[in-house]
Amino acid sequence: MKTRNKWQLGFMSLALVMGLVGCGNNTANENAATPDAGNTGNAANTQTANEPEAKPEPATFTYFNATANKDTDTNKTEIGKILEEQTGVNFKMEHLVGDLNTKIGTMIASNEYPDILQPDAAIDKVLEAGAFIPLNDLIDKYGPNIKRVYEPYFNLMKAEDGNIYFLPFSAVVGEYNPNPTIDQGAFWVQNRVLKEAGYPKIKTFDEYFNLIKDYAGKHSDEKLTGFMSLTHDWRFFATTNPPNHLAGYPNDGEVQVDMNTMDSKIYATNDGTKRWLQKLNEFNAAGLFDKSSFVDNYDQYLAKLTSGKVLGFFDYGWQVNQALQTLKTETLKNGGNDDLEYFPLPITFDANTKDQYIDPASFVNNRGVGITTSAKDPERIIKFFDSLLTDDNQKLIQWGIKGQNYEVDDKGRLYRTQEQIDKLKDNDYKRQVGIGYFEYYWPMYGQGSTFPDGNAVNPGRQPEVAQASFTPAEKDRLAKYGVQTYAEMFSKPDERPWYPAWSISLEQGSEAQIYTAKKPDVQRKYFAKIVLGAPDKFDAYWNEYVDEINKLPVADYEKTMTEEVKKKAAKIKGN
Known part of the structure; x- marks a missing residue:
């Protein structure tokens, strides 16, 4: 198998969005039942109706997840206990501490792996080492639900040798459902700026920056920062991506793809990027841009966003969620005054440009979980994976336990009470229930999926849940713009069957890969020089x-x- 390089720009947009989706899970009584029973969204159970089902023998497997979390046994969580009752299977979960490449490199050198492995950005190294077993035959024999969920994407999942080695996390099931809140890109502005201006309709690049400039001018004694940007480490894309969005394109990474011809062109040197950098240069010259944007680390950036002094910034909702939630907590402490919180806007260069900030339905095929060559019982593991992929169990791992983590109204709509929403903001409680372990990094319905009854698979995408999490002030502000959710401010995404282009693998050492490796260094060197230099330079x-x-x-x-x-x-079209 060829060594490949995963294009990093934007890959976290799916993985870290979990900070935004709230939490979720299902009813203990409902979910302790056989996962296939009476569920139209599940593949048929092969056991005959009259034959009693034997209680499965207990088994414990190991799972290394290359993301940060607290280690645990899954059966120490409420959801894990329910799944163990169904399948007899428990997982001893270990998470990443320290450097990812060092950890994976040690596994490869020793040729000793956990039973299942989610290697995140090191997945190429794992594949090259031959550490994952082929899943094709196992899926054929024991994976009817895996087939139901993933078969439309099998062409994308197969390696060059025709084998499927891991199961990704983004297979859309049912009707695609965009997030009612903004977990993707936006130009954010403090609520007080909009309030003082009378809640104007801000659409264009110039309108946005003029709004900030006017407010800063009227409050010059407050030592405000008009605009700041994030450049730290791999998160540098928060500074390089804006001109792409301003031109009306979604986050395809480093290219803008023509909707008709699919020709892919870089935008790093086009007029849009020049216009973007020139605005930052103007703001810097006027004392409105935070010069430390080019030296601050991620934590310093988040701290400034929560300071109340920054009027505007561009970023992805998942990336600034920690700061946004901190501000919301402060709002509650301050009697509901949310002036220092931020409002997302779908800014474009020109008024007649359709924005495309919200991701279309997509399939990211360069991240996933696989069964390793060290696995003791691959058949048992694939059966567990298959059991996860039922409507009942997806409701369990995403929504939680009925009556504890969610409710159902008389129309069959799933929702959460304010108390349930507040409790699930506690990460320790999320882990105790099991949502903090099962809502991602397992075979799953993708984030934009819906159940057959129309309910969102992901609670954060259920309008009732989103609206319940809004404060009265938020609801009032949204109403001034004639909407009930933030997503209604943004255009619906156009269908792009290739999306996202950043998930495409490039052969290591190829000219294309060399471009992606060297371009960031050039941009790091020159963006600071261009933005912070004198306007006449x-x-x-x-x-x-x-x-x-x-x-x-x-x-x-x-x-x-x-x-x-x-x-x-x-x-993706099956050709």
């Missing part, structure tokens, strides 16, 4: 930057991405 610095980018294999990269985007679109 802007054009000179910009031209230097463009010359350096053009020394990279841009044409090879664009050609490769165009070909791969077309291939991915064809595969």
Whole structure:
């Protein structure tokens, strides 16, 4: 198998969104039943109706999850106990401490692995080492629900040798359901700025920055920061991606893909990026841009967002959720005054440009969980995976326990009380219930999925849950814009069968991969120089930057991405 490089820009948008989706789970009595019984969303049980089902023998397997969490046995959680009652299976879960590559490298060197492994960004190393077993035959024999959920994506999941080695986390089941809150990109502005301006309709790039400039000018004695940006480590995309969104494109990574031809072009040197950097340069010259944006780390950035002094920024909701939740907590302490919280806006360069901040339905096929060559009983594990992929168990691991974590109204709609919402903000409680362990990183219905009855699989995408989490002030502000949820402020996403392009693997050492490896260094060097330099030096610095980018294999990269985007679109369409 060829060594490949995963394009990092934007990959966390799906993994870390979990900070935004609230929490969730299902009724103990409902979910202790056989997962296939009486559920139209589940593959048929092969056991005859009159034959009593034997209680499964207990078994404990090991699972290493390359993300941060507290280690535990799954049967020490309420959901894990229910699943163990169904299947007899418990997992001893270990999570990442320290460096990911070092941890995975040690496994590979010793050729000793946990039974199942979620290696996150190190998945290429695991695949190259041959550490995952092929799942094809196991799925055929023991995975009717796996087939039901993943079969539309099998073409994308197969490696070059035709085998499926892991199960991703983003298979959309049912009707696609965008998030009613904003967990993706937006230009954020403090509520007090909108309030003082009379809640104007802000659509364009210039309108947004003029709004901030006017407010800062009227409050010059408060030592406010007009705008700041995030550049730390891999999160640098929060500064490089905005011109792509401003031009009306979703987060495809480093390219803008033509909807008709699928031609993929970089935007790193186009007029949009120049216009974006020139605005930051103007704001810096006026003393309205935080110069420390180019040296602050992530924690410092979040601390500034919660300080109350920053009027605006661009970022992804999942990436700033910690700060947003901290501000919301402060609002409650301050008697409900939410002036210092932020409102997301779908800003574009021009008023006639349709925004595309909200992700379309997508399938990310470069992250997932697999069964390793060290696994003691792959058949038992695949059967457990299959049992997870029923409507009942997906409701269990996402929504929680009925009457404890969610309710059902007389129309069959799932919702949460304010008390349930508040309790699930406690990460220790989430872990105790099991949501904090099972809501992601297992075979699952993707985040935008819906159940056959129309309820959202993910609680954060259920409008009733989103609206219940809004304060009276939020509801009043949304009403001023004629909407009930933040997502209604944004355009619906257009269908893009290749999406997201950033999930496409590039062959290690290829010209295309060399471009992605070297481009960030050029941007880090020149973006600070361009933004913080004197305005009369802007054009000179910009031209230097463009010359350096053009020394990279841009044409090879664009050609490769165009070909791969077309291939991915064809595969997802079954061609």
